[in-house]
Amino acid sequence: xxxxxxxxxxxxxxxxxxxxxxxxxxxxxxxxxxxxxxxxxxxxxxxxxxxxxxxxxxxxxxxxxxxxxxxxxxxxxxxxxxxxxxxxxxxxxxxxxxxxxxxxxxxxxxxxxxxxxxxxxxxxxxxxxxxxxxxxxxxxxxxxxxxxxxxxxxxxxxxxxxxxxxxxxxxxxxxxxxxxxxxxxxxxxxxxxxxxxxxxxxxxxxxxxxxxxxxxxxxxxxxxxxxxxxxxxxxxxxxxxxxxxxxxxxxxxxxxxxxxxxxxxxxxxxxxxxxxxxxxxxxxxxxxxxxxxxxxxxxxxxxxxxxxxxxxxxxxxxxxxxxxxxxxxxxxxxxxxxxxxxxxxxxxxxxxxxxxxxxxxxxxxxxxxxxxxxxxxxxxxxxxxxxxxxxxxxxxxxxxxxxxxxxxxxxxxxxxxxxxxxxxxxxxxxxxxxxxxxxxxxxxxxxxxxxxxxxxxxxxxxxxxxxxxxxxxxxxxxxxxxxxxxxxxxxxxxxxxxxxxxxxxxxxxxxxxxxxxxxxxxxxxxxxxxxxxxxxxxxxxxxxxxxxxxxxxxxxxxxxxxxxxxxxxxxxxxxxxxx
Numbered sequence: 083x084x085x086x087x088x089x090x091x092x093x094x095x096x097x098x099x100x101x102x103x104x105x106x107x108x109x110x111x112x113x114x115x116x117x118x119x120x121x122x123x124x125x126x127x128x129x130x131x132x133x134x135x136x137x138x139x140x141x142x143x144x145x146x147x148x149x150x151x152x153x154x155x156x157x158x159x160x161x162x163x164x165x166x167x168x169x170x171x172x173x174x175x176x177x178x179x180x181x182x183x184x185x186x187x188x189x190x191x192x193x194x195x196x197x198x199x200x201x202x203x204x205x206x207x208x209x210x211x212x213x214x215x216x217x218x219x220x221x222x223x224x225x226x227x228x229x230x231x232x233x234x235x236x237x238x239x240x241x242x243x244x245x246x247x248x249x250x251x252x253x254x255x256x257x258x259x260x261x262x263x264x265x266x267x268x269x270x271x272x273x274x275x276x277x278x279x280x281x282x283x284x285x286x287x288x289x290x291x292x293x294x295x296x297x298x299x300x301x302x303x304x305x306x307x308x309x310x311x312x313x314x315x316x317x318x319x320x321x322x323x324x325x326x327x328x329x330x331x332x333x334x335x336x337x338x339x340x341x342x343x344x345x346x347x348x349x350x351x352x353x354x355x356x357x358x359x360x361x362x363x364x365x366x367x368x369x370x371x372x373x374x375x376x377x378x379x380x381x382x383x384x385x386x387x388x389x390x391x392x393x394x395x396x397x398x399x400x401x402x403x404x405x406x407x408x409x410x411x412x413x414x415x416x417x418x419x420x421x422x423x424x425x426x427x428x429x430x431x432x433x434x435x436x437x438x439x440x441x442x443x444x445x446x447x448x449x450x451x452x453x454x455x456x457x458x459x460x461x462x463x464x465x466x467x468x469x470x471x472x473x474x475x476x477x478x479x480x481x482x483x484x485x486x487x488x489x490x491x492x493x494x495x496x497x498x499x500x501x502x503x504x505x506x507x508x509x510x511x512x513x514x515x516x517x518x519x520x521x522x523x524x525x526x527x528x529x530x531x532x533x534x535x536x537x538x539x540x541x542x543x544x545x546x547x548x549x550x551x552x553x554x555x556x557x558x559x560x561x562x563x564x565x566x567x568x569x570x571x572x573x574x575x576x577x578x579x580x581x582x583x584x585x586x587x588x589x590x591x592x593x594x595x596x597x598x599x600x601x602x603x604x605x606x607x608x609x610x611x612x613x614x615x616x617x618x619x620x621x622x623x624x625x626x627x628x629x630x631x632x633x634x635x636x637x638x639x640x641x642x643x644x645x646x647x648x649x650x651x652x653x654x655x656x657x658x659x660x661x
Contacts, residue, residue, distance in 0.1 A: 083140050083144040095114055103116065103117060103121055104116060104117060132168075134166070135167055135168030136167075136168075138164075138166040138167040139164075141163040142163035145159065145160045145163065146160070153180075157177070157180055157184055158184070160177055161178050161180065161181035161197065161200075164178075165177070172210075172213070174204050175201050175204045178197050178200045179198065179213070179216055179217060179220060181197040182194045182195075182197035182198040182201065182224070185197060185224075186223055186224060186227070189371065191223075191227035192224075192228055194224040195221065195224035195228060197220075198217055198220040198224060199221065201220070202217050205217065211243060211247055212249060214243055215240050215243040215244045215247065215249065215256065218240035218243065219237065219255050222236035222240060222256070222259055222260065223259045226260075226262065228411070229410075229411030229444075229448030229449070230448075230449070231448065231449020231450075232449075233260070234266075234272075237257075237260035238260065238275070240256035240259075241257055241278040241281070245281055245285075250282070250286050250287075253278075253282045253285050254282040254286050254290075256278070257275075257278045257279050257282040257297065258282075258293070260275055260278065261303070261304075262416075263376055264303065264343050264416060265303055265306040265307065265343060266304060267451045267452050268452045268485075268487075268527075269485045269486075269488040271304065272304060279301040279304065282297050283297050291324050291330075292332075292333035295321045295324040295328060296321070296337060298317045298320050298321035299317070299321035299325075299336065299338075299341055302314045302317035302344035303340040306343055306344055306526065307487050307488075307523065307525050309524075309525075311347070311525075314345070315344075315345060317344070318341045318344050318345050321337045321341065322334075322338070325337040331367065331368060332368055332373075335361055335368060335373055335377075338357045338380075339373070339380060342357060342358065342380045342383070343526060343566075347525070347526070347529075348528075348557070348558040348561055349557070351387055351558075351561055352388070354380075354384050355385075355387075357380070358384040361377045361380055361381070362377045362380075362381050371407070372410060372413060374404055375401055375404040375408060375417060378397045378400045378401035379398070379401045381393070381397040382395075382396075382397030382420065383398075383564070385397060386424065386562055387562050387564050388561065389561075389562050389603040389604055390603070391605045391606075392605075394424060395605070398421045398424045401420065401421065402418060402420075404417070405417035405418070411445075411447065411448030415441055415444045418440060418444060419437075419438065419441045419456050419460065419567050420567070422434050422437035422441060423460065423566075423568055423569050425437060426463060426464060426467075426568075426608075427571070427604060428604075428605055428607075429606065429607035429645070429646070430644075431464055431467065431468060431644065431646070435461065438457055438461060438464070439457070441453075441456070442454065442456070442457035445457070455481060458474075459481070459491070459567055461474060462477065462478050462494060462498070463568050466497075466498050466648060467608055467645075467646045467648055468645060468646065468647050469647030469648040469650075470647070471502050474498070475495070475498055475499065475502065478498055481494075482494070487523070488527055489522045489527070489531045490527045490531040490565065492511065493531050493534035493535045493538060495511065496508040496535070499538075500537065500538050500540075500541025501541070501648055505541060505542045505543065508538055508541065509542040511538070512535065512539045512542050512544045512547055513544060513546075513547075515547075516546060516547045516550065519550060520532060520535055520547075520554060526565055526566060529555075529561070529564075529565075530563050530565040530568070532551060532554045532555055533573060533576040534570070535547070535551060536548075536551045536555060536576040536577075536579055537576060537579060539551060539583065540579035543583070549584070552577060552580045552581070552584070555576055555577050555580070558573050559573055559574050559593070560596075561573050562600065569606075570609075571597070571608075572597040572599075572600035572601050574597040574600060575597035575601075575609070575612065575613050575616070577589075578593030578594040578613070578616070578617070578620075579616060581593055582620045587620075587624060594613055594617040594620070597609075597613045598613050601613060607640050607643065608641065608644055608649065611637045611644070611650070611653070612637075612641075612646070612649045614633045614637035614640070614653070615633070615637040615638075615641070615649045617633050618630040618631070618632075618633035618653065618656060619634075621633065622659070630656075631657065634653045634654075634656050637650075638650050638657065
């Protein structure tokens with residue numbers, strides 16, 4: 083850089099060492115550092131702007147001669163000098179963008195955000211429109227990873243810029259970056275994101291199968307709460323088929339991950355379980371920490387749904403640890419509320435509440451649009467099980483009004499009213515839903531909504547609702563009712579309540595027995611206690627006091643041990659009546 087010979091330069095450096103301005107490395111010959119950062123700062127600030135910029139340019143040119151086309155780990159150093167060389171230009175913007183992309187690859191989104199912001203500053207008032215799209219995509223990706231909710235609008239703007247340029251590649255990149263790993267918001271459809279994905283699919287066509295597969299799976303994911311099941315499943319099927327033909331392991335992994343939620347309906351439970359196992363293997367093979375966290379969530383979720391208790395516990399705990407280690411807010415929020423749901427199911431209600439509160443804070447801080455809704459749903463279940471339903475009934479009513487796309491909230495209101503002994507208030511709600519034949523969108527909360535309506539109908543004594551609800555639930559008797567944030571236990575329990583309401587005692591007993599088996603597989607004391615209490619209640623009405631008393635005593639003891647006060651209180655009341 084100086085044009086000096088080595089001996090001449092070394093003389094100058096040794097003089098600086100003698101003056102305690104520099105220090106020489108003992109381990110790496112040829113490496114010198116300023117003795118103190120203050121020396122560096124003082125000398126730098128004494129330079130005039132023109133000389134300073136000239137020196138930055140000379141350093142950058144020297145680095146370019148040394149590094150040629152591959153700066154490697156010196157990319158950030160080179161980008162720094164080019165950015166401060168005073169000449170700006172496309173080269174400075176290019177290096178800043180490359181440094182930002184490298185920071186993203188190294189899971190350093192804060193650093194990436196600084197580099198892309200610098201690129202934006204350097205290109206202000208000029209530069210290629212395509213470069214502007216690249217900068218917006220980088221900024222949006224970094225914003226998403228640090229938990230800045232502005233990423234959505236940043237990436238939509240990138241889509242608009244790319245679309246105006248007719249640049250399908252950049253449009254697809256922007257559309258793919260604009261997602262948090264699951265639907266944009268529970269119970270709603272983000273029409274702008276869907277439009278961007280449709281435009282990207284049209285632009286990509288069949289030229290890039292791996293990218294097309296990812297776009298299709300993300301479109302299916304965004305349509306999760308649209309009510310258009312046929313379109314959603316068609317997109318899933320095409321996405322998986324295209325990804326397999328493309329032979330791109332990373333694309334297939336993300337397609338499978340998106341498809342898990344897009345196809346979250348009970349008849350697809352076994353298929354999703356197979357996808358989850360494949361996704362875990364792919365994530366291990368690709369050694370992608372974020373993908374591994376999503377894979378653990380998928381594995382734990384499907385294991386819970388199919389009553390594999392130990393596997394679900396292990397996977398969801400692992401997902402939580404991975405997400406905390408990685409630090410990406412959206413992934414942390416998702417892993418935390420899944421883990422919290424598992425804790426509640428296991429009867430660790432106080433721990434579940436603490437995790438729900440922590441998850442809500444992470445979600446709110448990172449701008450997750452459904453953070454408060456998820457927190458409200460989890461706390462409502464905990465309070466209902468704790469026997470404190472009176473504390474949350476108004477909150478639940480408000481949540482039902484605020485989330486019309488999630489019918490399970492309306493069912494939850496009726497259910498909690500039943501637990502509170504307010505059957506007269508719950509009955510008209512059940513009857514209104516019956517008039518609509520319990521028609522609800524086929525999405526990931528459908529089975530939960532049907533099950534909760536079944537419990538509400540049984541508590542309110544709406545016998546006319548039982549045949550329709552039984553018809554809807556019966557094919558899924560061996561599954562666990564689970565919607566991603568709340569787990570309600572064995573589906574067989576709800577069938578038992580309906581069969582009892584219909585007076586079919588044999589079917590009720592079979593379902594109650596099956597419910598206990600499934601909930602034991604889940605290691606779920608609250609759900610076992612609930613089943614024992616309701617079965618004991620049914621047996622009391624039939625006059626079978628001996629069996630009823632045994633079940634109710636077990637229910638009271640089990641529920642008391644895990645803090646499920648509503649089931650303990652009910653069991654003890656019934657035991658008192660049986661004396």
